[in-house]
Amino acid sequence: MNSKSVILTSMLVQMKQTFSRNMFKFTLFIGPILHTIILGEMYRNSEQDSFIAYAVLGAGLLNLWTCIAFSSAGDINRERYSNTLSIIFSTPADFRLILLGKILGNTVLALGSFLLTVIFATVFYRNPIFVNNWPLLIAAFLLTVLAFIIISIFVAYLLTLSRKTEIYMNCLDIPFALICGFVFPIDNLPQFIRFISYLFPPTWAVRLLRMAVVETSYGFWENFIPLIITMVVFSILTAWLYRIIFKQTKILGTLEMA
Amino acid sequence: MPAIEVKDLKRDYIVKEGSFVRKKKSTIQAVKGISFTVEKGEIFGLLGQNGAGKTTTIKMLITMLAPTSGVCKVLGFDTFGQEKMIRNRINFVFGGELGVYRRLSARDNLKYFANLYKIPLSIRDKRINELLDLVELSDKADLRTETYSKGMIQRVQIARGLLNNPEVLFLDEPTIGLDPLGAEMLRKTIIDINSRGTTILLTTHNMYEADKLCGRIAIIKEGEFLALDSPMAIKAKAAGETALVIEISENPIGLKDKIAALDGVSAVTLDTIEDFFRLRISCTTNGDLQERIISLVTPRSIKSLKNEEITLEDAYIKLVRGEEK
Numbered sequence: 137m138n139s140k141s142v143i144l145t146s147m148l149v150q151m152k153q154t155f156s157r158n159m160f161k162f163t164l165f166i167g168p169i170l171h172t173i174i175l176g177e178m179y180r181n182s183e184q185d186s187f188i189a190y191a192v193l194g195a196g197l198l199n200l201w202t203c204i205a206f207s208s209a210g211d212i213n214r215e216r217y218s219n220t221l222s223i224i225f226s227t228p229a230d231f232r233l234i235l236l237g238k239i240l241g242n243t244v245l246a247l248g249s250f251l252l253t254v255i256f257a258t259v260f261y262r263n264p265i266f267v268n269n270w271p272l273l274i275a276a277f278l279l280t281v282l283a284f285i286i287i288s289i290f291v292a293y294l295l296t297l298s299r300k301t302e303i304y305m306n307c308l309d310i311p312f313a314l315i316c317g318f319v320f321p322i323d324n325l326p327q328f329i330r331f332i333s334y335l336f337p338p339t340w341a342v343r344l345l346r347m348a349v350v351e352t353s354y355g356f357w358e359n360f361i362p363l364i365i366t367m368v369v370f371s372i373l374t375a376w377l378y379r380i381i382f383k384q385t386k387i388l389g390t391l392e393m394a
Numbered sequence: 395m396p397a398i399e400v401k402d403l404k405r406d407y408i409v410k411e412g413s414f415v416r417k418k419k420s421t422i423q424a425v426k427g428i429s430f431t432v433e434k435g436e437i438f439g440l441l442g443q444n445g446a447g448k449t450t451t452i453k454m455l456i457t458m459l460a461p462t463s464g465v466c467k468v469l470g471f472d473t474f475g476q477e478k479m480i481r482n483r484i485n486f487v488f489g490g491e492l493g494v495y496r497r498l499s500a501r502d503n504l505k506y507f508a509n510l511y512k513i514p515l516s517i518r519d520k521r522i523n524e525l526l527d528l529v530e531l532s533d534k535a536d537l538r539t540e541t542y543s544k545g546m547i548q549r550v551q552i553a554r555g556l557l558n559n560p561e562v563l564f565l566d567e568p569t570i571g572l573d574p575l576g577a578e579m580l581r582k583t584i585i586d587i588n589s590r591g592t593t594i595l596l597t598t599h600n601m602y603e604a605d606k607l608c609g610r611i612a613i614i615k616e617g618e619f620l621a622l623d624s625p626m627a628i629k630a631k632a633a634g635e636t637a638l639v640i641e642i643s644e645n646p647i648g649l650k651d652k653i654a655a656l657d658g659v660s661a662v663t664l665d666t667i668e669d670f671f672r673l674r675i676s677c678t679t680n681g682d683l684q685e686r687i688i689s690l691v692t693p694r695s696i697k698s699l700k701n702e703e704i705t706l707e708d709a710y711i712k713l714v715r716g717e718e719k
Binding site: 138141142145146149152153156157218219220222223224225226227228229234383386387388389391 | 407408453456457458459460474478481482486488490492493494495496497498502505506507509510511512515
């Protein structure tokens with residue numbers, strides 16, 4: 137009961153805090169429009185399938201990623217600057233649950249942003265969006281969100297260990313979106329980069345998501361199995377990382393500004 | 395079993411300096427092997443200059459930082475490794491404007507932290523209302539704390555520190571930013587919660603506060619204790635000292651420095667009070683020192699002259715300066 141309460145209240149506090157920041161409002165409301173227009177123009181003359189798969193879904197995913205991971209990473213820094221990070225860390229509540237609540241708070245807001253992207257793309261480009269397989273779309277979307285959450289938690293843990301959060305956040309935002317094939321197929325990437333792409337669950341989740349809306353050359357299982365494996369691996373890594381950060385943040389004193 | 399047990403406690407920080415290419419690591423010893431115990435129900439003061447190691451010591455005690463070596467126990471449990479046994483039984487307040495969610499109201503801040511401190515929902519709101527009353531923020535409890543003054547934020551922090559009725563409360567310069575009335579309210583609160591059995595460890599730069607509240611005091615300088623005793627005993631360490639108070643109508647240039655340079659003078663403070671100046675000189679009672687001090691002042695400008703009992707501040711300055719000499 138108390139674990140639920142910690143997650144829920146952390147989530148609500150996060151949403152209240154985040155929603156009152158103008159920067160996040162921009163990411164939430166203006167970001168979808170900008171991303172959709174930029175990607176929409178890039179894919180305007182391509183086939184209908186590519187437009188939906190990379191312009192519409194791409195813009196939505198880009199925004200979903202920015203809101204969940206980028207903002208969650210930024211929140212670690214904001215909490216560090218406001219001295220609340222060390223305080224919440226030193227309360228009796230499990231820090232993992234607090235962080236999960238915060239990331240879920242950003243996720244809920246991000247879902248709104250994703251929806252806004254799809255609506256804007258449909259209206260602005262007068263391009264009806266067809267879905268091949270609704271059950272797959274719903275399942276793939278949930279898995280995509282889960283994959284983003286897993287990566288966000290992993291990154292948030294890492295960022296508690298370092299004060300150079302801004303540098304890592306900027307490395308994380310656009311490069312990660314490109315590597316995981318949010319806005320173009322990863323087949324366009326050089327082979328050695330593709331090996332990096334394969335390591336991350338969002339790469340596989342996004343491919344499944346695309347399968348639900350357009351015809352693809354790849355099958356369900358060849359994406360689903362790697363997705364589950366990479367999610368499990370990242371979950372194990374995250375659990376292991378927590379054991380380290382719980383000790384190291386206290387040894388290194390990185391929860392506060394120097 | 396003492397509430398706090400510290401033995402040969404040390405804490406080092408690794409500091410990185412230099413450019414991206416030529417980065418140098420160096421170690422700074424913030425706490426250099428201090429030892430003390432605080433009994434249950436005691437108010438213990440930790441005094442020292444900025445950077446002396448007070449906050450680092452508190453952070454180790456509240457499970458926020460790991461000690462480099464030594465024993466650091468609260469309520470019989472190690473603060474590094476047995477955090478779960480400690481955290482719901484203690485709380486802490488840091489001075490300053492940080493440490494609250496600025497875009498939330500005071501009430502929302504307290505509700506959130508009440509959840510993190512596992513306060514049952516059935517008593518949560520009642521306790522929050524009581525604490526808001528105590529820190530006199532009830533009428534502004536629903537405004538965002540970003541609209542608050544420094545003192546009001548400090549009061550939110552104090553309320554947060556009392557949410558879980560802690561057995562041990564750590565207060566790190568809690569009256570910073572409070573106006574005299576707010577500071578007096580906090581002192582009364584400290585006495586009140588201590589009378590109900592809460593052990594308190596307090597750091598402050600306000601010697602009057604430390605003298606009034608603390609049963610025992612440790613003076614820390616550069617990570618080491620200079621003294622650990624009752625305020626009265628610490629004042630006795632400055633035996634043979636007096637505080638000469640001279641009120642003068644004019645303040646010649648360099649007077650304060652000339653007096654401070656005399657042998658036997660440990661501290662000089664100069665305050666402007668309406669249309670006159672008040673010199674407070676901590677000095678020895680030996681020989682003709684007082685006459686030499688008075689001779690530096692223009693005789694017709696002296697409005698009054700008296701010897702006062704030495705205060706904790708005088709004793710503190712003597713101890714800290716004595717170490718410097």
